[in-house]
C-alpha cells in the first residue's frame with residue numbers, strides 16, 4: 054500500500070495539468086464521484102447528507118459529490134465555510150453548479166435541520182492546510198461535532214480530516230474526528246501515524262484517475278513510503294521446500310544475557326525456534342550459563358563466552374547473529390561489542406544493550422562502524438534507544454518520526470526497525486514501511502526480544518535482511534493482533550512467540566485452519 058506525503062500530493066496536483074494535460078477538474082470529478090458512490094452504498098435511503106465545504110479544492114470535492122448524490126436521489130445539503138469569492142477557481146465553478154441545481158446551502162450552522170442529517174461529510178480543508186487550524190474553523194468543527202454526538206450522526210472526511218497534519222499525523226486542537234476518511238490515489242502519511250490515525254477512522258482509498266507513481270518518478274524529493282501490511286507480507290513469504298532440513302533452515306546465534314537478565318536472550322532464542330530457524334543457539338556470559346540451562350526450552354542449544362574470540366568461534370558456522378538482548382551495560386561488555394563489530398561482517402541483528410556500546414552514532418566515535426558492512430546490520434531500537442543513538446530528544450524524533458528514521462537508515466546504511474507506535478522499517482536506501490498492525494497490549498517487557506528472535510530466524514532461513522526485517526516486524530504485531538481479539542492486555546511475549554508458527558502456516562496456506 055503506497056503512502057503519500059503532502060508535497061507529493063501537491064506535486065501530482067501541479068503536474069497532472071502541466072505535464073500530462075490532465076485538467077485538475079477531471080481528477081476532482083473522479084474524486085467527488087467516488088465519494089458519492091461510497092456514501093450511496095453506505096446510506097441507501099438516507100434522510101440527508103450534509104457537506105461541510107471550505108473554499109479550497111477539498112471543499113470542491115464535496116460539492117462534486119453532492120451533485121452526484123443528487124442524481125442518485127439521495128437528499129443533500131451544504132454548509133459553506135469562508136468567503137466564497139476568495140475560494141479556488143475550481144471551488145467557485147463547482148459552487149456555481151450546485152447553486153444552479155438548487156441544492157440547499159447554509160452559511161449559518163444554526164439554520165441546519167440537524168435532526169434530518171444522517172451523515173456529515175467534512176471538506177473544510179485537506180492537504181492545503183498551513184500551520185494550526187484557524188480559530189473560526191475550530192469553532193465550526195466543535196459545534197458540528199457536538200451536534201453529531203447529540204443526533205448520532207456519522208462523520209466522514211474527504212482526503213484527510215481537517216486539522217490533521219498530512220505528513221506528521223500531528224493534530225491541531227479541535228481537529229475533525231471522523232469515523233471514515235475517503236482519500237484518493239493513496240493514503241496520506243499523516244493518517245498512518247498517531248494521533249492522526251485516530252482522527253481518520255476507517256480509511257477508504259479510491260483511484261485518483263492518473264497513474265500517480267509515473268508522475269512521481271520525476272519528483273526529486275520523492276520519498277517512497279509504503280504501508281507494511283498483510284498484502285506485502287504475502288508477496289514476501291515463501292513456502293518452505295518440501296526437502297528442507299534443519300541445515301537448510303539456518304542456524305541463529307543469540308548473544309546476550311547478564312546476571313538477572315537471562316529472560317531476554319532466552320525469549321529471543323525461543324522466538325527464533327518458533328519462527329522456523331533450523332537450529333538456535335543462545336550464548337551467555339560464562340557465569341550465566343547454568344541459569345540459562347535451567348530455564349530454556351530443550352530445542353534451544355546453549356553456549357557461553359568470556360571474550361571476543363569466544364564469540365568469533367561461536368559465530369563461525371551460524372547463519373545470523375542476534376546481538377544484545379539482556380547483555381547489560383558494563384564497560385567491558387561494550388568494549389566486546391565494539392571489538393566484535395569491527396571484525397565480524399556477517400548478517401547481524403542488533404538490539405537492546407548492543408546500542409549502549411554504540412552510544413551517540415551521529416557525533417560519537419562509532420559513527421561509521423556499521424556503514425561498510427556487506428550485509429547491512431538490522432537495528433531494532435525503541436524510541437529511548439533511538440534517542441540515545443541519534444543524540445536527539447524523543448519529542449524531536451516524534452515530531453519528525455518518519456524522516457528521522459529515514460535519515461538514520463541512509464546515514465548509517467542499516468535496516469532500522471524503529472519500535473514506536475506505529476513501528477517503522479527504514480531501509481538503507483531511504484524507503485520507509487509503516488507498520489499497519491499492532492495493538493496496545495504489546496507494550497510489555499520482552500516483546501522486543503521476541504521480535505529480535507523472529508527477525509533473526511527469517512535471516513537464518515535465507516531471507517534478505519530487508520525482507521526479514523519487514524516480515525518479522527509485521528508478523529510480530531499481526532500475531533499479537535490475533536491474540537488481541539481475545540484479550541487486549543495480559544498476553545505475554547511468549548504467547549506471541551508460540552503462536553507465530555500457526556500464523557505463518559495460515560498465511561501460506563489459508564485453507565489450513567490451525
Ligand SMILES: NC(=O)C1=CN([C@@H]2O[C@H](COP(=O)(O)OP(=O)(O)OC[C@H]3O[C@@H](n4cnc5c(N)ncnc54)[C@H](OP(=O)(O)O)[C@@H]3O)[C@@H](O)[C@H]2O)[C@@H](O)CC1
Pocket residue numbers: 062063065066080081084107108109110111112114135140141177178179180181182183184185186187190211212213237
Ligand atoms: N492530489 C490531487 O491530485 C487532488 C487533490 N484533490 C483535493 O484537493 C485538496 C487540496 O486542495 P487545496 O490545495 O485547494 O487546499 P485545501 O485543503 O482545500 O485548503 C485550502 C483552503 O484552506 C485554507 N487554509 C489553509 N490553512 C488553513 C488553516 N490553518 N486553518 C484554516 N484554513 C486554512 C486556505 O485559506 P487561505 O490560506 O487561502 O486563506 C484555503 O481556503 C486535497 O485535499 C483533495 O481533497 C482532489 O480534488 C483530487 C485531486
Ligand SMILES: [K+]
Pocket residue numbers: 111175176177178179210211212213214215
Ligand atoms: K478534509
